[in-house]
Each structure stands twice: as C-alpha cells, then as structure tokens.
Amino acid sequence: MTPALSPAEVTINVVGALFAIPIVFGIFIKAPKLVVFGFIGILFCFSDSTWGQLETDANIYSRGVGMFYFSLLNLILMVAGVAALLKRLANPQGPQLAPPMAKYLAAFVFLLLGHVVVGLMQGIELDVILGYSGIFNVLNMMVFMYLVIMAFESEKDTQRLLLMIIALATLRAIFGAVRFFLFDGDTANPYRNFEGLDIKIFYFDINDNFVASLGAFCAAWLLTTPGVKLGWFKRGLLIAFLVLEVAAVALSFRRTSLIGLGLMFLFLFLRLPGTRKFMFSIVAAGLLAAVASVFYEHRLQFASEDDMLSSLIYDIAPSRGIKDGRFYELYAAAQSMDGNWLFGRGTWGTFSGDRERLSYHGDDFSFVHSGFGHVLLKTGIVGLLLFCGLLAAYVGFYMRHRNSLAGYARLLGDAGFAGFLFWVPTLLVGTPIIEFRTMMMLGLVLAMPFIAVGIRNYQVRAYQYDPRYAVA
Incomplete structure (x- = not known):
C-alpha cells in the first residue's frame, strides 16, 4: 500500500505535475525520441515489484497515486499519447503506424468506456473502474507501443534504440551483480x-529478468547471425555480456523467466541457417543446462523430491487436479463468473474462493495469476477474444515480414518477437495485466517489429530515390 503523503509532498507533486505535463506535450511534438528514451530508461533501470519485501516503500511507478486517479508516470504517458494523436491528425498523409493493431486499440477504448458507463450506473467509483486491477494497463501498453513506433523512423534511430537496450541491460546487470555478490541480493526476496529458504536472489521483478533476457538474446544474435562481422575484442565483450545476463536470470530463480529465456533461445535456433544450428545448439544447451542445475540446486529441490521436471511444475502438475495447486485460483475465478461469461464481472470485479487455499492473495481478490484469465474475469469472452486477436495480429504481422528484414532491422524485429515469447509464460500463469511496468515492456516488444518493417520500407524508398544513398 502506498504510504500517505504529507501536505507539503502533495503540493510539491501537484506543482511538479502542472509544470511537467505541458513540457512533456511540447517535447513529444518536437522530439518524440527524447520522451520515449526517457520512458525506456526508467522502465529498464527501476524495479516495480514490492512483493517479497519486509518493508515496502513508494517507488517511481506509484508516485502520484492517491492524489490523482493514476501515477504521475502514467499521466505523462497519457499526455504524450494525446500529443501523438494530435501530431498524427495534423499529418494524416504520413505512413500508417501498425495498421493491424489500430482496430484493437479502438475496440479496447470502446470496451473500457462501456465498463465506465455500466460501473457508474451501478454506483462504482471512477477510480475503481479505471484502476490498475482492471484492464487499464492494456490501454497503457498500446499507447506506449504507438509512441515507440512514432519515435523511431530511420536506420540511425534503430541503432540508437538497440545500443540503448544493450547499454541499459549491461548497467542493470552490473548493479544486480554487485548487489548479489558483495551484499545480500535483492531485498524483494519472498x-x-x-518461505524461509536460505537463498539470495539477483532480481525478483520479472521485468529485470526480461531486461537480462533481451540483452542476452541481442548478444547471442550478434554472435551467431551470418553477415555480422565482429573483431575478437567485441566478440569477447559480447560473450562476457551474454554470460552475465544469463547468470542474472539463473540467479533470480524465477521459473517463468527460465522458460521465457529458453523460448527465446529456441526461437534464435530456428532462425539460424542449418550450418550454424549445430554449434549454437551445443553452446545454448550447455548454458541452459548450467542455468537449470543452479536453479534446481538452490530452489526447486525444496519444492519436490522427484526429478527436475517434476520440481519445475510441482504446483501445476496434472496429478494435483484442477481443484488443488496453482490452478485452484482459476477454478475459483471461473466459479465466480456466474452468468457473466460474455462481458465479465467488470473492471472492478472480484472473485471468491477458499481463503485458506488462496492465502497468498491476502485480502485482494481483484486479480488472478493468469493474464488471459484476468482479462476473462474482468471483460469476459468479448475482452479475451479482443486481447487474443491483438496478439494474433502481432504474430501474423511478424511472420509475414520476418524474412524480408535485414541488418539492424532484422535484429530489432527478431528481438521484439523473442521478447514477446519471453512474456508468454507470464501471460499464462503470471499477473502482467495489473503491472504497469510489465505492460509497458510488452508494449515495447510489440512495437519493435513494426519499427523494423518501417525501417525496411524507408530503405526501399531511399534506394528507389537514389541507390547511392540507400542504407546497406
């Protein structure tokens, strides 16, 4: 819970917001990259998770909550989104931005407005209807996706974005390594x-694991993709960077992160030509085996006395049944739908069940541990179909264009899709929809293939205009 602010702190925050909002509006109109780089810097460098801490403090993502319906960071996102809309309306002849996704953005806005109307008619407070325990972060995700796409328009922009991702992933990993090896690791250590386990962890926040995994993927892509020429010094730095990022995931002991990283490496394996698959599979198998070994020794062996696979799925094994283990939460939520399957229980809706089995929820039953299940609970089959349609449109777009990309555009597109694969386990069994930082990260990876295709189109236009000035 966010601690109460003193009157002086409230005044400072309000004044700061009044000054920051018009500044952000003007900056995005003139230099959208600065705003987007600012968001990416915050998202990559500041943790949001407080679960597992003995004492919780307000962080940058919760500043402003209590004074406004949303955090100050979310208000800045909205202002930038309005600025982007006005800029787009002022130049309607410009290139289309992610056209497969536009109808889903409109549908989610309409769906959210519908819930606002129904909720107000039932006497629900507006801040509850638009709260983060609903689906508002889906809208945040799509707004950020469009902001990122608008901000990067050239090959040089792509290089800067990739360089920023690698640089911030490096700094974040070094910070985590110093804290892990020299101190007591992450204080958010449930x-x-x-649970009373005598282990320290690199990072508990799933987003820090994502940053490390995305950095590892970019390094592995550069080291294995044909046509990328690297000197021995750069190659050595990339190998060291890759090992550090993989170690960050291994020593964080998050199962969804381990599976997500495995999916990213499997995807890279499938993208490589046959001659490189064998060597990559040996190196990747060695790295993942080392990660799994550390994972089992320090955490999973306490969960099950059987083999490693049984330990990995100890709470979701089929033998436990749907009314036991981790799936009981989804079963209880389904039982609570009670005739609300089409449109859900509302963005303010909750579920009920055996409080002893759901003790890890505390007294908050406004979410479930499944992104898809959460959308279904709140918005029913209609909202779930829209959300799945959005993701399917993204996957279809990448699949159609992936083989036409080259150079930095190919790296950006592949990294974006690999990042999406990382989030699949979390969408299945995690709580991404209620987390601002997670949904913003998902918006970033959704944007990356669209930027890559835009860069490819820019290269084609440049070549048609004058082959001497085309980007290689």
Whole structure:
C-alpha cells in the first residue's frame, strides 16, 4: 500500500505535475525520441515489484497515486499519447503506424468506456473502474507501443534504440551483480523472507529478468547471425555480456523467466541457417543446462523430491487436479463468473474462493495469476477474444515480414518477437495485466517489429530515390 503523503509532498507533486505535463506535450511534438528514451530508461533501470519485501516503500511507478486517479508516470504517458494523436491528425498523409493493431486499440477504448458507463450506473467509483486491477494497463501498453513506433523512423534511430537496450541491460546487470555478490541480493526476496529458504536472489521483478533476457538474446544474435562481422575484442565483450545476463536470470530463480529465456533461445535456433544450428545448439544447451542445475540446486529441490521436471511444475502438475495447486485460483475465478461469461464481472470485479487455499492473495481478490484469465474475469469472452486477436495480429504481422528484414532491422524485429515469447509464460500463469511496468515492456516488444518493417520500407524508398544513398 502506498504510504500517505504529507501536505507539503502533495503540493510539491501537484506543482511538479502542472509544470511537467505541458513540457512533456511540447517535447513529444518536437522530439518524440527524447520522451520515449526517457520512458525506456526508467522502465529498464527501476524495479516495480514490492512483493517479497519486509518493508515496502513508494517507488517511481506509484508516485502520484492517491492524489490523482493514476501515477504521475502514467499521466505523462497519457499526455504524450494525446500529443501523438494530435501530431498524427495534423499529418494524416504520413505512413500508417501498425495498421493491424489500430482496430484493437479502438475496440479496447470502446470496451473500457462501456465498463465506465455500466460501473457508474451501478454506483462504482471512477477510480475503481479505471484502476490498475482492471484492464487499464492494456490501454497503457498500446499507447506506449504507438509512441515507440512514432519515435523511431530511420536506420540511425534503430541503432540508437538497440545500443540503448544493450547499454541499459549491461548497467542493470552490473548493479544486480554487485548487489548479489558483495551484499545480500535483492531485498524483494519472498523465498527467504516468506518461505524461509536460505537463498539470495539477483532480481525478483520479472521485468529485470526480461531486461537480462533481451540483452542476452541481442548478444547471442550478434554472435551467431551470418553477415555480422565482429573483431575478437567485441566478440569477447559480447560473450562476457551474454554470460552475465544469463547468470542474472539463473540467479533470480524465477521459473517463468527460465522458460521465457529458453523460448527465446529456441526461437534464435530456428532462425539460424542449418550450418550454424549445430554449434549454437551445443553452446545454448550447455548454458541452459548450467542455468537449470543452479536453479534446481538452490530452489526447486525444496519444492519436490522427484526429478527436475517434476520440481519445475510441482504446483501445476496434472496429478494435483484442477481443484488443488496453482490452478485452484482459476477454478475459483471461473466459479465466480456466474452468468457473466460474455462481458465479465467488470473492471472492478472480484472473485471468491477458499481463503485458506488462496492465502497468498491476502485480502485482494481483484486479480488472478493468469493474464488471459484476468482479462476473462474482468471483460469476459468479448475482452479475451479482443486481447487474443491483438496478439494474433502481432504474430501474423511478424511472420509475414520476418524474412524480408535485414541488418539492424532484422535484429530489432527478431528481438521484439523473442521478447514477446519471453512474456508468454507470464501471460499464462503470471499477473502482467495489473503491472504497469510489465505492460509497458510488452508494449515495447510489440512495437519493435513494426519499427523494423518501417525501417525496411524507408530503405526501399531511399534506394528507389537514389541507390547511392540507400542504407546497406
């Protein structure tokens, strides 16, 4: 819970917001990259998760909550989104931005407005209807996706974005390594603080694991993709960077992160030509085996006395049944739908069940541990079909264009789709929809293939205009 602010702090925050909002509006109109780079810097460098901490403090993502319906960072996102809309309306002849996704953005806005109307008619407070426990972060995700697409328009922009991702992933990993090896690791450590396990962790926030995994993928892509020429010094730095990022995931002991990283490496394996698959499979198998070994030794062996696979799925194994283990939460949520399957229980809706089995929820039953299940609970089959349609449109777009990309555009597109694969396990069994930082990260990876295709189209136009000035 966010601690109460003193009157002086409230005044400072309000004044700061009044000054920041018009500044952000003007900056995005003139230099959208600065705003987007600012968001990416914050998202990559500041943790949001407080679960597992013995004492929780307000962080940058919660500043402003209590004074406004949304955090100050979310208000800045909205202002930038309005600025982007006005800029787009002022230049309607410009290139289309992610056309497969536009109808889903409109549909989610309409769906959210519908819930606002129904909720107000039922006497629900507006801040509850638009709260983060609903689906508002889906809208945040799509707004950020469009902001990122608008901000990067050239090959040089793509290089800067990739360089920023790698640089921030490096800094974040070094920070985590110093804290892990020289101090006591992440203070958000539910395994030690709540479960009594004598282990320290690199990062608990799933987004920090994503940053490390995305950095590892970019390094592995550069090291293995034909046509990328690297000197021995750069190659050595990339190998060291790859090992550090993989270690960050391994020592964080998050199962969804381990599976997500495995999906990213499997995807890269499938993208490589046959001659490089064998060597990559040996190196990747060695790295993942080392990660799995560390994972099992320090965490999973306490979960099950059987083999490693049984330990990995100890709470979702089919033998436990749907009314036991982790799936009981989804079963209880389904039982609570009670005739609301089409449009859900509302963005303010909750579910009920056996409080003893759901003790890890505390007293908050406004979400479930499944992104898809959460959307279904809140908005029913209609909202779930829209959300799945959005993701399917993204996958279809990447699949249609992936083989036409080259150079930095190919790296950006592949990294974006690999990042999406990382989030699949979390969408299945995690809580991404209620997390601002997670949905913003998902918006980033959704944007990356669209930027890559835009860069390819820019290269084609440049070549048609004058082959001497085409980007290689």
